[in-house]
Amino acid sequence: MNKRPTIRDVAAMAGVSVATVSRVLSGDYPVANATRTKVQRAVRELDYVVNAHARALSGSTSNVVALVMYDVVTPFFAFIASGVEYQATESDRLCLVCTTHGDPDRELEIVKLMREQHADAVILVGGVNMTDDYRERMYRYAKGLEDAGSRLVLCGRPSLGPDFPAITVEYDNAGGAFSATSHLLSSGHRRIAMLGGPIGNTTFDARLDGYRRALEAFRVTVDPALITHGDMSQDAGFRQVQRLLAEGVEFTAIFAANDFVAAGAMRALRAAGKSVPDDVSVIGYDDTPFAPELTPALTSVHLPHEELGRTAVKLALQRGEGSTRQHVMLGTHIAMRDSVRPLI
Amino acid sequence: MNKRPTIRDVAAMAGVSVATVSRVLSGDYPVANATRTKVQRAVRELDYVVNAHARALSGSTSNVVALVMYDVVTPFFAFIASGVEYQATESDRLCLVCTTHGDPDRELEIVKLMREQHADAVILVGGVNMTDDYRERMYRYAKGLEDAGSRLVLCGRPSLGPDFPAITVEYDNAGGAFSATSHLLSSGHRRIAMLGGPIGNTTFDARLDGYRRALEAFRVTVDPALITHGDMSQDAGFRQVQRLLAEGVEFTAIFAANDFVAAGAMRALRAAGKSVPDDVSVIGYDDTPFAPELTPALTSVHLPHEELGRTAVKLALQRGEGSTRQHVMLGTHIAMRDSVRPLI
DNA sequence: ACGAGTAGGGTAAACGCTTTCTAAGATCGT
DNA sequence: ACGATCTTAGAAAGCGTTTACCCTACTCGT
Numbered sequence: 001m002n003k004r005p006t007i008r009d010v011a012a013m014a015g016v017s018v019a020t021v022s023r024v025l026s027g028d029y030p031v032a033n034a035t036r037t038k039v040q041r042a043v044r045e046l047d048y049v050v051n052a053h054a055r056a057l058s059g060s061t062s063n064v065v066a067l068v069m070y071d072v073v074t075p076f077f078a079f080i081a082s083g084v085e086y087q088a089t090e091s092d093r094l095c096l097v098c099t100t101h102g103d104p105d106r107e108l109e110i111v112k113l114m115r116e117q118h119a120d121a122v123i124l125v126g127g128v129n130m131t132d133d134y135r136e137r138m139y140r141y142a143k144g145l146e147d148a149g150s151r152l153v154l155c156g157r158p159s160l161g162p163d164f165p166a167i168t169v170e171y172d173n174a175g176g177a178f179s180a181t182s183h184l185l186s187s188g189h190r191r192i193a194m195l196g197g198p199i200g201n202t203t204f205d206a207r208l209d210g211y212r213r214a215l216e217a218f219r220v221t222v223d224p225a226l227i228t229h230g231d232m233s234q235d236a237g238f239r240q241v242q243r244l245l246a247e248g249v250e251f252t253a254i255f256a257a258n259d260f261v262a263a264g265a266m267r268a269l270r271a272a273g274k275s276v277p278d279d280v281s282v283i284g285y286d287d288t289p290f291a292p293e294l295t296p297a298l299t300s301v302h303l304p305h306e307e308l309g310r311t312a313v314k315l316a317l318q319r320g321e322g323s324t325r326q327h328v329m330l331g332t333h334i335a336m337r338d339s340v341r342p343l344i
Numbered sequence: 345m346n347k348r349p350t351i352r353d354v355a356a357m358a359g360v361s362v363a364t365v366s367r368v369l370s371g372d373y374p375v376a377n378a379t380r381t382k383v384q385r386a387v388r389e390l391d392y393v394v395n396a397h398a399r400a401l402s403g404s405t406s407n408v409v410a411l412v413m414y415d416v417v418t419p420f421f422a423f424i425a426s427g428v429e430y431q432a433t434e435s436d437r438l439c440l441v442c443t444t445h446g447d448p449d450r451e452l453e454i455v456k457l458m459r460e461q462h463a464d465a466v467i468l469v470g471g472v473n474m475t476d477d478y479r480e481r482m483y484r485y486a487k488g489l490e491d492a493g494s495r496l497v498l499c500g501r502p503s504l505g506p507d508f509p510a511i512t513v514e515y516d517n518a519g520g521a522f523s524a525t526s527h528l529l530s531s532g533h534r535r536i537a538m539l540g541g542p543i544g545n546t547t548f549d550a551r552l553d554g555y556r557r558a559l560e561a562f563r564v565t566v567d568p569a570l571i572t573h574g575d576m577s578q579d580a581g582f583r584q585v586q587r588l589l590a591e592g593v594e595f596t597a598i599f600a601a602n603d604f605v606a607a608g609a610m611r612a613l614r615a616a617g618k619s620v621p622d623d624v625s626v627i628g629y630d631d632t633p634f635a636p637e638l639t640p641a642l643t644s645v646h647l648p649h650e651e652l653g654r655t656a657v658k659l660a661l662q663r664g665e666g667s668t669r670q671h672v673m674l675g676t677h678i679a680m681r682d683s684v685r686p687l688i
Numbered sequence: 689a690c691g692a693g694t695a696g697g698g699t700a701a702a703c704g705c706t707t708t709c710t711a712a713g714a715t716c717g718t
Numbered sequence: 719a720c721g722a723t724c725t726t727a728g729a730a731a732g733c734g735t736t737t738a739c740c741c742t743a744c745t746c747g748t
Binding site: 003004047049050051052053054055056057062071072073075078079081082085086089094095096097098099112113115116117118144147148149263289290293294295 | 347348391393394395396397398399400401406408415416417419422423425426429430433438439440441442443456457459460461462488491492493607633634637638639
């Protein structure tokens with residue numbers, strides 16, 4: 001095993017100084033053609049590659065973007081990751097991926113690691129519980145990262161205010177829920193069950209809010225009995241519908257917190273001998289890839305997942321005045337399929 | 345914005361030398377308790393974090409594991425990534441994720457980047473076209489990475505031989521296909537269509553091979569008319585079944601290259617008025633999360649995705665003699681669900 | 689023909705750590 | 719009480735780049 005060559009070896013072989021080699025490699029300084037050629041040949045000959053750490057230490061950017069999310073397999077996160085990865089390589093950056101599984105300690109640990117790494121951007125993805133503790137934590141993160149020269153990006157979670165030193169890239173959670181609910185309402189449904197997510201989570205609170213606002217816009221009173229909560233799993237959807245049925249709550253449509261919950265709901269409905277969409281219409285959220293594969297194909301609120309990720313990176317990497325605290329909100333739309341039917 | 349503190353600042357504040365600070369931080373050298381406390385207080389006071397690049401430059405490990413795959417959203421890859429990420433953080437490593445989308449140039453580029461980064465391990469995931477060009481490319485990669493002190497891991501693709509300087513972690517593709525096909529055969533099916541993947545891809549060739557071997561084991565002659573090829577998409581599955589039907593090829597069961605293809609096949613069957621599993625049994629591969637959500641729930645070959653990822657990292661990080669060219673093969677099993685029915 | 693300007697390239701000082709080498713006290717056996 | 723041994727800590731030499739600074743040799747305009 002050969003020791004890997006350094007820039008000095010290249011310089012020696014090419015018969016120039018290390019400064020010249022460095023200049024040829026970064027290409028931002030005039031170098032005579034003959035010299036450039038000699039250096040390039042030496043590089044090829046030795047199969048030389050720069051040492052990224054030395055470069056990062058000397059220069060000051062690490063060319064790394066960090067992505068911090070709940071997990072890596074949930075389609076919601078996977079698609080955002082896809083967008084981030086895409087834009088990162090587009091911008092000649094590498095992409096570090098970390099998962100928290102919801103553990104704040106792990107999150108703290110990761111932010112520390114990213115400060116160590118001098119990541120150009122740290123992108124925190126997904127809804128949260130908006131507590132004072134959370135705000136304070138974020139403030140500490142923002143400070144630490146700023147000192148390390150990193151941009152903090154909140155992706156798919158609300159802004160912490162225009163004064164907060166972070167970029168925010170969200171999508172219109174409440175708006176999507178409003179559309180979805182309105183879609184059911186204008187199809188004639190009035191008894192619409194809302195299978196919510198965990199209480200306090202910004203994402204699901206916003207979806208619930210959109211639901212409420214749509215009902216109000218249609219002058220339908222919000223019946224608390226129709227609103228349930230659970231985690232975001234299929235099982236949760238299943239059980240919530242089971243309970244609703246057991247309690248004899250009447251409804252002709254369901255708006256689910258996300259597609260997993262919707263899938264569980266449809267399963268419970270089927271188990272109870274109810275047909276979707278003949279007896280009950282169902283609409284989901286996130287437009288997960290399996291939505292069109294369900295029977296019936298699930299109508300769902302489509303999110304610009306990948307664009308969310310791409311935008312996060314793009315904004316974080318863009319330099320210049322005021323670029324540290326932008327706020328963008330992306331729109332959603334309904335992907336209409338077969339799980340909703342007008343009430344006659 | 346404060347400049348971030350360095351180890352010298354900590355040393356100054358604690359009234360000790362930088363060497364002592366370094367030793368307190370790495371904790372592998374005896375330091376008096378009083379001194380340790382002083383240093384730790386200074387660290388907390390200044391909110392100091394080490395500079396990972398300086399550390400990597402000085403020491404010689406970067407504590408980074410790189411994952412190179414086709415994409416990030418396909419469940420097959422996402423679950424492997426999940427395992428890699430898990431084991432990486434377990435081993436105090438960060439996880440760099442790169443995608444190739446099948447582009448060899450991009451792959452080359454990534455390997456170069458990983459040499460620059462001194463990644464502890466570079467994990468290449470997924471099936472490939474086993475050409476001479478490929479072997480040669482891998483050999484170059486292995487050389488370059490070895491010189492950079494990185495381990496090369498081939499994950500979910502065949503070994504390049506015991507002399508090749510890489511670790512291989514595969515799962516039993518042919519074995520899984522053998523089991524799946526045997527399952528259909530022992531349910532009485534004899535006319536089993538095989539909806540294959542792209543020709544030449546190691547993964548799908550192996551699955552096809554397992555199919556063949558199972559038929560032979562049951563003394564059923566392999567009918568080429570029953571074997572089709574396509575990419576691994578749902579559309580491909582749909583079209584392949586459509587064509588089979590149009591050509592009047594008779595079959596009572598389908599073994600699909602993967603679950604996407606199986607989903608497409610079921611759709612085509614339904615479109616043609618055939619019932620699954622009453623008219624045709626279907627079995628998929630990969631046991632994707634949506635498999636149980638299909639109607640009927642899809643029987644599929646379950647892969648140890650996460651374990652594959654975890655094992656890749658574990659082997660790559662384990663030091664010692666002979667640890668650079670191990671080869672492990674993980675087993676598969678059939679997840680039985682509702683898409684297969686015995687032929688009476 | 690001459691000073692200004694520019695292209696091309698070398699020298700050496702950072703960058704922020706780890707680690708080897710060295711040395712001063714403290715502790716101990718005899 | 720005195721060398722030997724241990725513990726603890728500092729000085730300084732890298733690690734492999736980038737870049738500020740400096741210098742030389744041309745090219746021009748006049």
